[in-house]
Amino acid sequence: MDTSRIINIVYSDSNFSLNTAKYLKERLISLGYKISDTFDQNAELIICIGGDGSFLRTLHHNNFPSIPIVGINTGHLGFFTEINPNEIDYFLEKYITGDYYIEIINPVIGEICTRNDCIEALGINEIAVKGDKSRTLHLDISVEDHLIQRFSGDGILISTSTGSTAYNYSVGGAIVDPRLNALQVTPLAPINTNAYRCFTSSVIVPSDATIKVHPEYHFEDSIVIVSDGLEHRYFGISEISFRMSDIKLKLLKLKGSNFWTKAIEKFL
Ligand code: NAP
Ligand code: MN
Numbered sequence: 650m651d652t653s654r655i656i657n658i659v660y661s662d663s664n665f666s667l668n669t670a671k672y673l674k675e676r677l678i679s680l681g682y683k684i685s686d687t688f689d690q691n692a693e694l695i696i697c698i699g700g701d702g703s704f705l706r707t708l709h710h711n712n713f714p715s716i717p718i719v720g721i722n723t724g725h726l727g728f729f730t731e732i733n734p735n736e737i738d739y740f741l742e743k744y745i746t747g748d749y750y751i752e753i754i755n756p757v758i759g760e761i762c763t764r765n766d767c768i769e770a771l772g773i774n775e776i777a778v779k780g781d782k783s784r785t786l787h788l789d790i791s792v793e794d795h796l797i798q799r800f801s802g803d804g805i806l807i808s809t810s811t812g813s814t815a816y817n818y819s820v821g822g823a824i825v826d827p828r829l830n831a832l833q834v835t836p837l838a839p840i841n842t843n844a845y846r847c848f849t850s851s852v853i854v855p856s857d858a859t860i861k862v863h864p865e866y867h868f869e870d871s872i873v874i875v876s877d878g879l880e881h882r883y884f885g886i887s888e889i890s891f892r893m894s895d896i897k898l899k900l901l902k903l904k905g906s907n908f909w910t911k912a913i914e915k916f917l
Contacts, residue, residue: 655683655692657716659707661699665723669698669734673721676741692716694744694901698734700724701815705773705877708898713771717751719901728814728915731902743903751899754811755856757832758894761874763885770876771894774812777875778862778889779804779837781882786872787845787865790834792854794861801845803837804873807860807891812877814912822851827908830856832893860891 656677660670673696674684685692688711695718697707704720720730721737732740743749756771770776780786780803788805790798808817810825813833818824822835835851854860864872864886871884 653683654681655685655689657688657692657695658684659688659695659697659699659703661703661723663699663723665734666698666703669721669723669737673698673737676737680741680745690714690716694719696721697730698723699730700727701729702878704729708773709771709877709879713756713896713898715897715899717899717901726915728911729900731900731906740903744901748904749901750904752827752902753897753899754809754827755830755893756896756898757807757809757891758896759807759874759876760890761883761886762888762890763883764887768883770874770881771896772807772812772876773809773898774815774877775806775808775817776891777804777806777816777837777873779873779875781869781871781873784868785840785845787867789863789865791861791863792852792858794859797852798847799845799865800836800839800847802839802847805837805862806833806835808833808835809893814916817851818916823853824912825853830893832856832858832860832891834860856893858892862889862891863887 658670660666695716697704698721721732722730756773759770759776761768786804788800790800806817810827813825817835831853833851833853839847839849871882872886874881
Protein backbone atom coordinates (compact mmCIF):
# COMPACT_ATOMS: atom_id res chain seq x y z
CA MET A 650 0.00 0.00 0.00
CA ASP A 651 1.10 3.57 -0.68
CA THR A 652 2.45 4.75 2.68
CA SER A 653 2.00 8.45 1.89
CA ARG A 654 -1.76 8.27 2.30
CA ILE A 655 -2.89 10.86 4.82
CA ILE A 656 -6.08 10.90 6.85
CA ASN A 657 -7.35 13.84 8.91
CA ILE A 658 -8.99 12.89 12.18
CA VAL A 659 -11.10 15.63 13.77
CA TYR A 660 -12.83 14.96 17.09
CA SER A 661 -15.07 16.72 19.57
CA ASP A 662 -13.75 17.20 23.11
CA SER A 663 -15.72 14.51 24.97
CA ASN A 664 -13.79 11.62 26.55
CA PHE A 665 -15.68 9.21 24.34
CA SER A 666 -14.54 11.04 21.18
CA LEU A 667 -10.98 11.27 22.51
CA ASN A 668 -10.80 7.53 23.21
CA THR A 669 -12.41 6.70 19.87
CA ALA A 670 -9.86 8.93 18.10
CA LYS A 671 -6.99 7.20 19.92
CA TYR A 672 -8.16 3.74 18.85
CA LEU A 673 -8.82 4.87 15.27
CA LYS A 674 -5.39 6.48 14.99
CA GLU A 675 -3.63 3.31 16.19
CA ARG A 676 -5.57 1.17 13.74
CA LEU A 677 -4.90 3.52 10.80
CA ILE A 678 -1.17 3.77 11.57
CA SER A 679 -0.92 -0.03 11.74
CA LEU A 680 -2.51 -0.12 8.28
CA GLY A 681 0.17 2.26 6.94
CA TYR A 682 -1.73 5.56 6.93
CA LYS A 683 -0.30 8.87 8.10
CA ILE A 684 -2.33 10.88 10.57
CA SER A 685 -1.66 14.59 10.48
CA ASP A 686 -1.64 16.57 13.73
CA THR A 687 -3.16 19.54 11.94
CA PHE A 688 -5.71 19.60 9.12
CA ASP A 689 -3.84 18.50 5.96
CA GLN A 690 -5.27 19.70 2.61
CA ASN A 691 -3.61 16.71 0.88
CA ALA A 692 -5.46 14.14 2.95
CA GLU A 693 -7.53 11.54 1.12
CA LEU A 694 -10.22 11.41 3.81
CA ILE A 695 -11.53 13.34 6.82
CA ILE A 696 -12.87 11.27 9.70
CA CYS A 697 -14.94 13.35 12.10
CA ILE A 698 -15.70 11.93 15.54
CA GLY A 699 -18.66 13.55 17.31
CA GLY A 700 -22.26 14.30 16.42
CA ASP A 701 -23.89 16.26 13.60
CA GLY A 702 -22.78 19.51 15.20
CA SER A 703 -19.11 18.45 15.06
CA PHE A 704 -19.58 17.28 11.48
CA LEU A 705 -21.01 20.65 10.42
CA ARG A 706 -18.35 22.62 12.32
CA THR A 707 -15.53 20.54 10.78
CA LEU A 708 -16.73 21.51 7.30
CA HIS A 709 -17.25 25.18 8.26
CA HIS A 710 -13.91 25.56 10.07
CA ASN A 711 -11.96 24.01 7.21
CA ASN A 712 -13.54 26.15 4.51
CA PHE A 713 -15.82 23.50 2.96
CA PRO A 714 -13.07 21.14 1.75
CA SER A 715 -13.42 18.91 -1.31
CA ILE A 716 -11.85 15.96 0.59
CA PRO A 717 -14.36 13.15 1.27
CA ILE A 718 -15.64 13.11 4.84
CA VAL A 719 -17.17 10.43 7.05
CA GLY A 720 -18.42 10.69 10.63
CA ILE A 721 -18.21 8.40 13.65
CA ASN A 722 -21.13 9.10 15.96
CA THR A 723 -20.28 9.83 19.58
CA GLY A 724 -22.93 12.58 19.70
CA HIS A 725 -26.66 12.52 20.18
CA LEU A 726 -28.55 12.06 16.94
CA GLY A 727 -25.89 11.54 14.28
CA PHE A 728 -27.82 12.02 11.06
CA PHE A 729 -24.64 12.85 9.13
CA THR A 730 -22.44 10.33 10.88
CA GLU A 731 -22.21 7.00 9.06
CA ILE A 732 -20.37 4.78 11.56
CA ASN A 733 -20.87 3.77 15.19
CA PRO A 734 -17.75 3.67 17.38
CA ASN A 735 -18.02 -0.14 17.68
CA GLU A 736 -17.91 -0.50 13.87
CA ILE A 737 -14.47 1.03 13.26
CA ASP A 738 -12.79 -2.20 12.15
CA TYR A 739 -15.73 -3.04 9.90
CA PHE A 740 -15.52 0.45 8.37
CA LEU A 741 -11.76 0.24 7.75
CA GLU A 742 -12.22 -3.08 5.97
CA LYS A 743 -14.89 -1.52 3.73
CA TYR A 744 -12.80 1.60 3.16
CA ILE A 745 -9.70 -0.32 2.11
CA THR A 746 -11.64 -2.53 -0.31
CA GLY A 747 -13.44 0.49 -1.79
CA ASP A 748 -16.82 -0.76 -0.63
CA TYR A 749 -18.37 2.68 -0.37
CA TYR A 750 -19.82 5.49 -2.45
CA ILE A 751 -19.64 9.28 -2.36
CA GLU A 752 -22.75 11.41 -2.02
CA ILE A 753 -22.22 14.94 -3.27
CA ILE A 754 -24.12 17.74 -1.56
CA ASN A 755 -24.16 21.48 -2.22
CA PRO A 756 -24.50 24.00 0.58
CA VAL A 757 -26.87 26.94 0.17
CA ILE A 758 -25.14 30.30 -0.25
CA GLY A 759 -26.58 33.57 0.99
CA GLU A 760 -25.19 36.85 -0.28
CA ILE A 761 -26.01 39.39 2.41
CA CYS A 762 -25.83 42.97 1.16
CA THR A 763 -25.94 46.22 3.07
CA ARG A 764 -25.64 49.63 1.41
CA ASN A 765 -21.85 49.41 1.59
CA ASP A 766 -20.88 45.82 0.82
CA CYS A 767 -21.88 42.16 0.52
CA ILE A 768 -20.86 39.20 2.67
CA GLU A 769 -21.36 35.52 1.88
CA ALA A 770 -22.69 32.88 4.25
CA LEU A 771 -22.90 29.15 3.57
CA GLY A 772 -25.29 26.61 5.07
CA ILE A 773 -24.97 22.84 4.75
CA ASN A 774 -28.30 22.33 6.55
CA GLU A 775 -29.82 25.77 6.31
CA ILE A 776 -29.49 29.51 6.64
CA ALA A 777 -32.05 31.08 8.97
CA VAL A 778 -33.12 34.72 8.67
CA LYS A 779 -34.52 35.93 11.98
CA GLY A 780 -35.62 39.16 13.57
CA ASP A 781 -33.53 40.66 16.31
CA LYS A 782 -34.77 41.42 19.83
CA SER A 783 -37.84 39.18 19.34
CA ARG A 784 -39.61 41.69 17.08
CA THR A 785 -41.73 40.63 14.10
CA LEU A 786 -39.69 40.46 10.90
CA HIS A 787 -41.19 41.66 7.61
CA LEU A 788 -39.59 40.31 4.45
CA ASP A 789 -40.41 40.59 0.75
CA ILE A 790 -39.54 37.23 -0.76
CA SER A 791 -38.97 36.86 -4.51
CA VAL A 792 -38.16 33.87 -6.69
CA GLU A 793 -36.46 34.82 -9.98
CA ASP A 794 -37.38 38.43 -9.25
CA HIS A 795 -41.11 37.64 -8.97
CA LEU A 796 -42.43 38.79 -5.63
CA ILE A 797 -44.11 35.72 -4.11
CA GLN A 798 -44.64 36.78 -0.52
CA ARG A 799 -44.66 39.63 1.89
CA PHE A 800 -43.72 37.57 4.91
CA SER A 801 -44.36 38.59 8.51
CA GLY A 802 -43.36 36.43 11.45
CA ASP A 803 -40.26 35.24 13.32
CA GLY A 804 -38.28 34.62 10.15
CA ILE A 805 -37.61 32.04 7.47
CA LEU A 806 -35.27 29.13 6.85
CA ILE A 807 -33.64 28.38 3.52
CA SER A 808 -32.95 24.68 3.88
CA THR A 809 -31.09 22.24 1.66
CA SER A 810 -32.45 18.73 1.10
CA THR A 811 -29.74 17.43 3.45
CA GLY A 812 -30.85 19.92 6.09
CA SER A 813 -34.54 19.13 5.63
CA THR A 814 -34.41 16.68 8.57
CA ALA A 815 -32.87 19.27 10.92
CA TYR A 816 -34.33 22.64 12.02
CA ASN A 817 -36.58 22.62 8.94
CA TYR A 818 -38.34 19.45 10.13
CA SER A 819 -38.87 20.85 13.65
CA VAL A 820 -40.76 23.83 12.25
CA GLY A 821 -43.03 21.80 9.98
CA GLY A 822 -40.97 21.72 6.78
CA ALA A 823 -41.01 18.70 4.49
CA ILE A 824 -38.43 15.92 4.65
CA VAL A 825 -36.80 15.89 1.21
CA ASP A 826 -35.01 12.88 -0.27
CA PRO A 827 -31.46 14.23 -0.89
CA ARG A 828 -31.57 12.80 -4.43
CA LEU A 829 -33.86 15.76 -5.06
CA ASN A 830 -31.49 18.72 -5.05
CA ALA A 831 -33.79 21.59 -4.07
CA LEU A 832 -34.06 24.54 -1.72
CA GLN A 833 -36.90 24.86 0.74
CA VAL A 834 -38.17 28.15 2.14
CA THR A 835 -39.84 27.42 5.47
CA PRO A 836 -41.64 30.05 7.54
CA LEU A 837 -40.98 30.49 11.26
CA ALA A 838 -44.21 31.38 13.07
CA PRO A 839 -45.87 33.17 10.12
CA ILE A 840 -48.60 35.67 11.02
CA ASN A 841 -51.95 35.19 9.34
CA THR A 842 -54.35 37.93 10.31
CA ASN A 843 -56.23 40.73 8.59
CA ALA A 844 -53.17 42.89 9.20
CA TYR A 845 -50.55 40.47 7.81
CA ARG A 846 -51.05 37.48 5.58
CA CYS A 847 -48.35 35.08 4.43
CA PHE A 848 -47.72 31.48 3.52
CA THR A 849 -47.93 28.89 6.26
CA SER A 850 -46.29 25.97 4.47
CA SER A 851 -42.86 25.50 2.90
CA VAL A 852 -42.15 26.55 -0.65
CA ILE A 853 -39.76 24.29 -2.58
CA VAL A 854 -37.76 25.63 -5.51
CA PRO A 855 -35.34 23.89 -7.91
CA SER A 856 -31.57 23.92 -7.53
CA ASP A 857 -31.02 26.68 -10.10
CA ALA A 858 -33.50 29.13 -8.53
CA THR A 859 -32.52 32.39 -6.87
CA ILE A 860 -34.48 33.49 -3.81
CA LYS A 861 -34.22 37.15 -2.89
CA VAL A 862 -35.21 38.60 0.42
CA HIS A 863 -35.71 42.33 1.06
CA PRO A 864 -36.33 43.30 4.67
CA GLU A 865 -38.83 45.98 5.58
CA TYR A 866 -37.70 47.71 8.73
CA HIS A 867 -40.73 48.52 10.87
CA PHE A 868 -38.95 48.40 14.21
CA GLU A 869 -35.34 47.21 14.38
CA ASP A 870 -32.92 47.41 11.47
CA SER A 871 -30.85 44.48 12.70
CA ILE A 872 -31.32 40.93 11.44
CA VAL A 873 -29.84 37.68 12.69
CA ILE A 874 -28.50 35.26 10.11
CA VAL A 875 -27.84 31.73 11.39
CA SER A 876 -25.83 29.35 9.18
CA ASP A 877 -25.95 25.80 10.56
CA GLY A 878 -26.28 27.17 14.09
CA LEU A 879 -23.58 29.85 13.73
CA GLU A 880 -25.15 33.21 14.47
CA HIS A 881 -24.27 36.61 12.96
CA ARG A 882 -26.06 39.93 13.43
CA TYR A 883 -26.21 42.47 10.59
CA PHE A 884 -27.44 46.06 10.47
CA GLY A 885 -29.19 47.70 7.54
CA ILE A 886 -29.40 44.68 5.21
CA SER A 887 -30.87 45.79 1.87
CA GLU A 888 -31.00 42.38 0.18
CA ILE A 889 -30.14 38.73 0.78
CA SER A 890 -29.85 36.54 -2.28
CA PHE A 891 -29.92 32.76 -1.82
CA ARG A 892 -28.98 30.04 -4.28
CA MET A 893 -27.38 26.63 -4.33
CA SER A 894 -23.59 27.02 -4.27
CA ASP A 895 -21.22 25.23 -6.67
CA ILE A 896 -19.25 23.89 -3.71
CA LYS A 897 -19.32 20.11 -3.70
CA LEU A 898 -19.06 18.39 -0.34
CA LYS A 899 -18.30 14.69 -0.60
CA LEU A 900 -19.97 12.54 2.03
CA LEU A 901 -18.62 9.01 2.22
CA LYS A 902 -21.39 6.43 2.62
CA LEU A 903 -21.08 2.68 3.06
CA LYS A 904 -22.66 0.61 0.30
CA GLY A 905 -26.21 -0.25 1.29
CA SER A 906 -26.54 2.93 3.32
CA ASN A 907 -29.84 4.55 2.47
CA PHE A 908 -31.48 7.86 3.35
CA TRP A 909 -34.89 6.42 4.20
CA THR A 910 -33.47 3.63 6.38
CA LYS A 911 -31.63 6.32 8.29
CA ALA A 912 -34.67 8.61 8.50
CA ILE A 913 -36.77 5.78 9.94
CA GLU A 914 -34.00 4.75 12.36
CA LYS A 915 -33.54 8.33 13.61
CA PHE A 916 -37.12 9.61 13.62
CA LEU A 917 -39.67 6.84 14.04
P1 NAP B 1 -27.84 21.28 18.15
O1 NAP B 1 -28.68 22.30 18.83
O2 NAP B 1 -27.16 20.28 18.98
O3 NAP B 1 -28.70 20.54 17.01
C1 NAP B 1 -30.00 20.14 17.20
C2 NAP B 1 -30.17 18.72 16.71
O4 NAP B 1 -30.15 18.69 15.26
C3 NAP B 1 -29.07 17.74 17.18
O5 NAP B 1 -29.68 16.58 17.67
C4 NAP B 1 -28.29 17.47 15.89
O6 NAP B 1 -27.67 16.17 15.88
C5 NAP B 1 -29.42 17.53 14.87
N1 NAP B 1 -29.05 17.69 13.46
C6 NAP B 1 -28.08 18.46 12.89
N2 NAP B 1 -28.09 18.32 11.56
C7 NAP B 1 -29.08 17.44 11.26
C8 NAP B 1 -29.59 16.91 10.04
N3 NAP B 1 -29.09 17.25 8.83
N4 NAP B 1 -30.64 16.05 10.11
C9 NAP B 1 -31.18 15.71 11.29
N5 NAP B 1 -30.75 16.19 12.47
C10 NAP B 1 -29.71 17.05 12.46
O7 NAP B 1 -26.80 22.09 17.24
P2 NAP B 1 -25.68 21.47 16.30
O8 NAP B 1 -25.38 20.07 16.68
O9 NAP B 1 -24.59 22.48 16.26
O10 NAP B 1 -26.40 21.42 14.86
C11 NAP B 1 -26.71 22.59 14.15
C12 NAP B 1 -28.08 22.39 13.55
O11 NAP B 1 -29.05 22.34 14.59
C13 NAP B 1 -28.56 23.51 12.67
O12 NAP B 1 -28.07 23.40 11.36
C14 NAP B 1 -30.07 23.35 12.76
O13 NAP B 1 -30.57 22.57 11.67
C15 NAP B 1 -30.31 22.56 14.03
N6 NAP B 1 -31.17 23.33 14.94
C16 NAP B 1 -32.40 22.83 15.19
C17 NAP B 1 -33.30 23.54 15.98
C18 NAP B 1 -34.65 22.98 16.20
O14 NAP B 1 -34.89 21.85 15.73
N7 NAP B 1 -35.55 23.68 16.85
C19 NAP B 1 -32.94 24.78 16.51
C20 NAP B 1 -31.67 25.26 16.25
C21 NAP B 1 -30.79 24.53 15.44
P3 NAP B 1 -26.48 15.78 16.95
O15 NAP B 1 -27.22 15.47 18.21
O16 NAP B 1 -25.84 14.56 16.37
O17 NAP B 1 -25.56 16.96 17.03
MN1 MN C 1 -25.33 18.84 18.43
